[in-house]
Amino acid sequence: MRHSVLTNDKEVGTPELRILLIDDDQLRANSLTSALNNSRYKVIHLASPDMALLKQVDDIKPDIIVIDIESPSRDILDSLSTISDYNPKPVVMFSAQEDTNTINQSIASGVSAYVVGDLEPERVKPILDAAVARFREYQKIKTELSDTKQQLASRNTIDQAKRLLMKKKNLSEDEAFKTMRKTAMDTGQKLDDVAKTLISLLDNF
Amino acid sequence: MITPEQTKLTLGFIPLTDSAPLIVAKNMGFFEQWGLDVKLQKQNSWSTLRDKLHAGLLDAAQMLAPMPLASSLGLRCTPTKVITPLVLSLNGNAITLSEKLHQEVLKDNGISEVTLPLAAYLLQKVISVRKQQNRPKLKFGTVFPYSCHYYQLKDWLASANITELDVDIMVVPPVNMVGFLESGEIDGCCVGGPWNAKAVRAGIGLTALTSFDIWQDSPEKVLGLLESWQRNNPTTVLALTAALKQACNWLESIPNRFEAARLLSAEQYLDASTDVIAPSLIGSCLTHANLPPRAIPSYNQFSKANNGSINVPEYIRGEWLLSQMQKAGQLAGIKVPNDLVKNVFRPDIYQQMRLHLEDIS
Numbered sequence: 001m002r003h004s005v006l007t008n009d010k011e012v013g014t015p016e017l018r019i020l021l022i023d024d025d026q027l028r029a030n031s032l033t034s035a036l037n038n039s040r041y042k043v044i045h046l047a048s049p050d051m052a053l054l055k056q057v058d059d060i061k062p063d064i065i066v067i068d069i070e071s072p073s074r075d076i077l078d079s080l081s082t083i084s085d086y087n088p089k090p091v092v093m094f095s096a097q098e099d100t101n102t103i104n105q106s107i108a109s110g111v112s113a114y115v116v117g118d119l120e121p122e123r124v125k126p127i128l129d130a131a132v133a134r135f136r137e138y139q140k141i142k143t144e145l146s147d148t149k150q151q152l153a154s155r156n157t158i159d160q161a162k163r164l165l166m167k168k169k170n171l172s173e174d175e176a177f178k179t180m181r182k183t184a185m186d187t188g189q190k191l192d193d194v195a196k197t198l199i200s201l202l203d204n205f
Numbered sequence: 206m207i208t209p210e211q212t213k214l215t216l217g218f219i220p221l222t223d224s225a226p227l228i229v230a231k232n233m234g235f236f237e238q239w240g241l242d243v244k245l246q247k248q249n250s251w252s253t254l255r256d257k258l259h260a261g262l263l264d265a266a267q268m269l270a271p272m273p274l275a276s277s278l279g280l281r282c283t284p285t286k287v288i289t290p291l292v293l294s295l296n297g298n299a300i301t302l303s304e305k306l307h308q309e310v311l312k313d314n315g316i317s318e319v320t321l322p323l324a325a326y327l328l329q330k331v332i333s334v335r336k337q338q339n340r341p342k343l344k345f346g347t348v349f350p351y352s353c354h355y356y357q358l359k360d361w362l363a364s365a366n367i368t369e370l371d372v373d374i375m376v377v378p379p380v381n382m383v384g385f386l387e388s389g390e391i392d393g394c395c396v397g398g399p400w401n402a403k404a405v406r407a408g409i410g411l412t413a414l415t416s417f418d419i420w421q422d423s424p425e426k427v428l429g430l431l432e433s434w435q436r437n438n439p440t441t442v443l444a445l446t447a448a449l450k451q452a453c454n455w456l457e458s459i460p461n462r463f464e465a466a467r468l469l470s471a472e473q474y475l476d477a478s479t480d481v482i483a484p485s486l487i488g489s490c491l492t493h494a495n496l497p498p499r500a501i502p503s504y505n506q507f508s509k510a511n512n513g514s515i516n517v518p519e520y521i522r523g524e525w526l527l528s529q530m531q532k533a534g535q536l537a538g539i540k541v542p543n544d545l546v547k548n549v550f551r552p553d554i555y556q557q558m559r560l561h562l563e564d565i566s
Contacts, residue, residue, distance in 0.1 A: 072378035074250040079376035
């Protein structure tokens, strides 16, 4: 059986992404909004700087923030990363006046922000696509990095527990490891949790 | 006289009362005297000013005193060697409470008027009453994470054992500060002029104390530029520093200060009335619509304090700023090189400039 496919070039299956646009220029905002009609992007325009940006970010929960590099609100956005429970967002800054490549180089590599030229409607979608992709890549690397750190930390814990066991219980390295593994299997705990418990127990004696 | 390598310069500034040295140097012809053709470019945010300086779009800029250290350490930016050969000003900030918070302070403490400078412990009652009534925490605005404003606000609150667990502190650009106070988005702020005076004149706030009441004579704004630019243009940097030092000296006289207020009020600079710019420059702290101003002779210092020059970027000043950053927890996990301050604060350039300045005077 065949279904007729009614969809057009809209990105089927890709969830809608909400853009918070911070820009004083109403005309530019309008043209951006219409340029992104029929795409996965939905523009919510905020004429800076009269409204409380943080509250807006909180309420709107944008997936991406687009801001004029000349907007005073940039300092608010810049400080967002210090707020611990703030979920990082990709930020695209645009500049109608400056050489954006040079500014780009000066912005922290890997930071979720980058600078593009003026928001020309025909160019804007690929720019946003690239920003989202780059941000996800960056987040992925960050997660991998923290996973790696986590793994290293638990390997250290396991090593430390093993050495303690060898010393205090007079076991060989292999025996110590097997003891820990058995405990983990018997109790259904992770190896590094067992190690942590062992360290806190054995260290007290 | 000296011959600068680069004569056309673009300097960045944020429209604030203490950007006076740059605006005076431009308008009184000091830059010209040193063979410089300077364009002053108004900036709307400290982050963008920093990025443009790092990118070389600005040759030099008026910066918050901790910023060159933050740039060199790469705090929330790519590590970039920024130096300062000149301190531009001391003091200049103040803490203003919204009228609503002012009323809460009076009511919760059962007093009919406040004594200024306001003691932070008067906020303790407000904080606990709000907690009892399940109302939101007090929110304070400050201009940038790496700013004396932030450290001064923290210090003042800490004098009454109030920490960021008890109140929220957020970054608000100076230009939005008064609006945020009025709308209730924030309950108080630490900001430079003319914004405190603006809030008072508009009847929406009480300037509780100035930064001089918290820290005496601490560096507030400095001239920042890239180390690499200085290496390629050492004479330009001397000329620039000399012209700005002359402007700072010019600002020493109170009659000149009023003239400076008039210059600053122009649209391309602060775009504000002398009514709000002049007071701090002539040593007056506006406090409240119904209260008299306070005399704070050192509100804005550009040249002399305690008979010494304030403009020398002494290491001790850098060390002190670094210790404030440390105290605020901003250096956690950051490796601070031992020679950081010596690489950023450059009294050697200042001393060289002094020799040239003496030549012409």
